[in-house]
Amino acid sequence: MTSSAIFLFLVMLALGSFVFARQKALAGAGGDPAKLHSLPRHYGYFAATCVLLPGLFAFGIWVIFGNSIIEGLILSGVPDRVFEQNGDQATLVLNRIRLAVENPNSPETDPDILAAAAKFQAIYLKGIWAAFVLSISLGLVGLYVAVNRTKPDFRARNKFERVVLITLGMSSVIAIATTLGIVASLLFESLRFFQEVSIAEFVFGLHWSPQTALRADQVASAGAFGAVPLFAGTLLISFIAMLVAGPIGLLAAIYLTQYASQRMRKIAKPMLEVLAGVPTVVYGFFAALTVAPLFRDMGITLGLDIASESALAAGIVMGIMIIPFVSSLSDDAITAVPKSLKDGSLALGATPSETIKQVVLPAALPGIVGAFLLAISRAVGETMIVVMAAGMQPNLTANPFEAVTTVTVQIVALLTGDQEFDSAKTLSAFALGLALFVSTMVLNVIALKIVRKYREVYD
């Protein structure tokens, strides 16, 4: 008996009840579907739902809580001696028990662990049979109720459609649940972090060195969590990226909307889409392997000291990544400017470029500003390019030739390879994530507000 077998049984029961209820409804109407309130299959759907909902409910409880209940039962029976041996870590003990369960000829020799493993198997078997019996009997109860109600004047379709409507509503709540999940998990872990490190130190501190001593006798820095160097690095790289993406993206949008022939647009637009579709890890590889060494060598010939993980390389490649983003959003803003404004300006004798600079761009300005803000939020949250091409040293500098680190780089560095949640080091990643989430959210809200406001002007 396995969990998937229970699920399979439930589905088969539901299928059977569909057929049965459909037949019963038809038979009740003397084989004439016109005498039924709903179509015959609606009676079947109704019966199947009545079986599946309670059955899946019981099944879901088993899947979600079954394991932790069994683990709790087993661990409470394990003698303290075993815990002491494993440094008081329940997960270690559990892993040993699990290994002994899965592999009968494992090298496990501790009699207590082996006893716990045997107990585990026994309880698991009981638990899964209980889950099987419970979910199937609940399903059968559902079937009994449904079959009892299957009469020609039963409004099966309305009942079934009610269930479908509730399902639709529930799935739309998942989007909200996701946001709540993000906010809750970031806040919860950040609060734990701020119990150890003050908010003021995190927001205003100038020194970032999250490596804390693992053991008391270890020589290591006490750990400093001043995030200003990370914010500064993020801003520096985003600024360089916007210096690249802003002019190129905007000018490309202007050229493609105002000057380019139909044929040119047909080639250039998909090209920009391809640029947008390249995964960021590819840009990161390109930055680390091609652009950064190129700048370093250029620096050597020019007599400049450019770090091999300079902010410049990461920023410029990030700028290339953002070009299509800026250009397509600016494109939308420019095309939304009414043609009459442009025609008026041209009729007064202005050249096309004068028209663009003095009429079209001012009219499209809110949209363009919105586009830039969205692009900045994108640059701030971008991870792979900076992880691969920017450095790890938290330098507080405005010099683009030096290596800087960003918020996203530190989140990745802090959380890869680390399993435990309880050190200030790993928790600080969630505080950084919270800062990232809040700042991008604020940028987006402002950008959308600006764009919406500007739309109302010409509609």
Added chain:
Amino acid sequence: MSDNAKEIKPTDWHSPEMNARIKRRYRKEKWFKGLGFTAVILAAMFLVTLIGRIAGDGLYGFVQTSIELDIPFEESILGNPREMSKADFEENVRRANMLRIIDASLQGHFPDVKSRRDRRELLRMVSTGARAQIRDMVLANPSLVGTTERVRLLASDDVDQLRKGRIDASEPEANRKVKDKELGWYQKLKEEGRVSLNFHTTFLTSGDSRDPELAGIWGATVGSALTLLVTLAIAFPIGVLTAIYLEEFAPKNRLTDLIEVNINNLAAVPSIVFGLLGLAVFLGVMHLPRSAPLVGGLTLALMTLPTIIIASRASIKAVPPSIRDAARGLGASPMQVVFHHVVPLAMPGILTGTIIGMAQALGETAPLLMIGMVAFIVDIPGGVTDAATALPVQIFLWADSPERAFVEKTSAAILVLLTFLIAMNGLAIWLRQKFEQHW
């Protein structure tokens, strides 16, 4: 008086000042237009450089150097298949030290290499995978024992780089990874026509490895496929049902407004934040297995959900009200109108949006780093709870490798990833063009 007269004087359109001014304005016009054109060309150049650089390196990743050696399948090492039982023979072959066979073969080719250190260096020209290669040959064909065959063995990554011209033989010896002695051996083998460059199927069929010449992307591809399967299984139904609800059934109230704003905001949340969510909820609270495609798929599903919802809503909105009215008029219930008429008509658009969302998920790396899909995994994952990596993560891992030979493997993996992305987007475009309806 004279001042006033000046003002009334009609504009002289042909005065030299006016001509100069017009000329200047036209020059500015030309410059501005040129600037815009340059911007487009620059963007195109970036794309060409990016793709060109990666394709230039990547195509070499699909071929690998081999060395043809006369391999003596010695009975003293492998055992005699005629005198032993089949099981005993196979056991013996598995245990046999194939290095001795390769060593003996190399001795035949280079009789003047005597010292043990040199012989070890010589052995290092052949890949560590060559042993398994010989073993599999003998297991597949026991009658080889006792004969000497010319076998094409995989070369080590250094020899491979030499063959591909990545190692410059004219550089001073101290700066080179390959020393003069090995260079001499390589030259001799090459002159004898034993070095060849062949299409390397191992790259497409095997899992990860520490040795560049044995590393493959199949493991990562399967991991990506499993992850996307989970993503699709969750994001598609939930996304479409949400879109249907919001477009067709939702009452206009605070809650539905909140849901709408929410979805738009979720679409702009950085992907790494979804990774943090996955780490805290799926691993921290629900204790799902680490590094598993299941968790990766769940995390990516939450990330692609907004894309699918927004595309599906647009597609459902595009179905004209007359369809709904006609169905209602014929007695269909609201649910039947939606599921029998509106959704099937909107399906091409919904599928297009879903494929684009899946393509995004396929290229995504950062959230997968958070939930531990960055491990070094040799085995091909067999299910959604096995430890696995995904294609972009494999690219990230290889990009970090110090070996020069991994650069072309990384580029080749990128080419494979881009091929998948282009295929998916192509499918989306085809669907849109084939089934798009103008009402």
